[in-house]
Amino acid sequence: LAKDAGGNRYQMFDPETERQSQIHRRALELIGLALARDEFVLHYQPKVDLLSGEVVGAEALIRWQHPELGLLFPGDFLSHVYGSKLEQALGEWVIHAALKQATQWAQCGLNVKLSINVSANHLLRSDFAANLLTALSSYPEVPRSSFELEVLETMAIGDMQQAIQTLQQCKEMGVRFSLDDFGTGYSSLTYLRKLPIDTLKIDQSFVRDMLTDPDDFGIVQGVIQLAKVFKLQVIAEGAETVEHIALLRQLGCHLVQGYGIAKPMPANMFPIWCNEWEKQRA
Numbered sequence: 001l002a003k004d005a006g007g008n009r010y011q012m013f014d015p016e017t018e019r020q021s022q023i024h025r026r027a028l029e030l031i032g033l034a035l036a037r038d039e040f041v042l043h044y045q046p047k048v049d050l051l052s053g054e055v056v057g058a059e060a061l062i063r064w065q066h067p068e069l070g071l072l073f074p075g076d077f078l079s080h081v082y083g084s085k086l087e088q089a090l091g092e093w094v095i096h097a098a099l100k101q102a103t104q105w106a107q108c109g110l111n112v113k114l115s116i117n118v119s120a121n122h123l124l125r126s127d128f129a130a131n132l133l134t135a136l137s138s139y140p141e142v143p144r145s146s147f148e149l150e151v152l153e154t155m156a157i158g159d160m161q162q163a164i165q166t167l168q169q170c171k172e173m174g175v176r177f178s179l180d181d182f183g184t185g186y187s188s189l190t191y192l193r194k195l196p197i198d199t200l201k202i203d204q205s206f207v208r209d210m211l212t213d214p215d216d217f218g219i220v221q222g223v224i225q226l227a228k229v230f231k232l233q234v235i236a237e238g239a240e241t242v243e244h245i246a247l248l249r250q251l252g253c254h255l256v257q258g259y260g261i262a263k264p265m266p267a268n269m270f271p272i273w274c275n276e277w278e279k280q281r282a
């Protein structure tokens with residue numbers, strides 16, 4: 001969406017641009033109110049080990065429980081947040097909500113590694129690592145190695161030094177990093193070697209068509225090999241069918257996530273789902 005250009009450049013009045021920026025400003029007001037009214041929730045999608053079949057973790061995915069419109073998805077509202085003043089506030093909310101949930105689960109004996117998505121501008125703030133440390137210290141029952149941040153391959157564009165520094169600081173606290181949507185950015189191998197990450201997450205667009213498109217199959221196979229070379233863990237997202245899952249296992253992918261295992265679900269469903277999964281597995 002168009003944003004205010006800022007500065008004192010002269011601009012031609014364009015009604016469409018003006019309309020878009022009105023929508024954007026109003027959306028931000030509503031999102032700010034929703035944050036204050038606690039209307040955001042996290043849903044959780046399991047991550048499963050392809051060899052053992054064990055549930056090893058879950059990705060927290062934000063939803064907006066809108067009083068009139070029902071459940072809204074990130075695609076409905078996040079684009080307004082990116083680059084705005086709310087980006088940090090919403091990002092911090094996600095960190096706290098996930099740590100709170102992890103604490104509650106740990107207290108009932110459910111130990112899952114939680115992953116959260118962190119947006120580029122949030123991660124690249126100079127106070128990100130310090131705030132994360134404060135948050136982690138408020139939830140001492142969550143082992144730091146059980147907390148993973150999913151970041152986009154493109155996050156370091158613009159400020160590679162800052163990105164590496166922040167990642168390094170967070171790694172020193174014990175948290176883990178995953179490169180989300182891997183393959184859709186522009187990572188060079190040099191860049192990949194410089195980033196202190198633990199996991200490559202193969203983008204769902206490649207996984208979806210790998211059974212029919214030889215190029216996508218090649219990319220999935222290639223990323224799995226690359227992970228091996230760099231000694232990284234590799235996870236595939238968007239595995240929708242048993243065929244996807246079987247092929248990923250055959251290719252040596254470590255973990256899998258997708259509708260073929262389970263869709264993202266509300267927090268209260270997650271322990272129930274884990275129980276069912278364990279029963280089936282036995």
Ligand code: C2E
Pocket residue numbers: 045060061062073074075078094116117118119150180181204237238239240257258259260264
């Ligand atoms: P992502 O991190 O790559 O998350 C994967 C998305 O794919 C999720 O969509 C998930 O519900 C969906 N998905 C999972 N398995 C399948 C499958 O088998 N088939 C298909 N078609 N889709 C599948 P969702 O929840 O709508 O999130 C979309 C994106 O929004 C995320 O992509 C992430 O970039 C962003 N996002 C979500 N939650 C947060 C958050 O708390 N903070 C930030 N900064 N971004 C978030």
Ligand code: MG
Pocket residue numbers: 059116117150180
């Ligand atoms: Mg993700």
Ligand code: MG
Pocket residue numbers: 180181201203204237
């Ligand atoms: Mg992804």
Ligand code: MG
Pocket residue numbers: 181
């Ligand atoms: Mg994505």
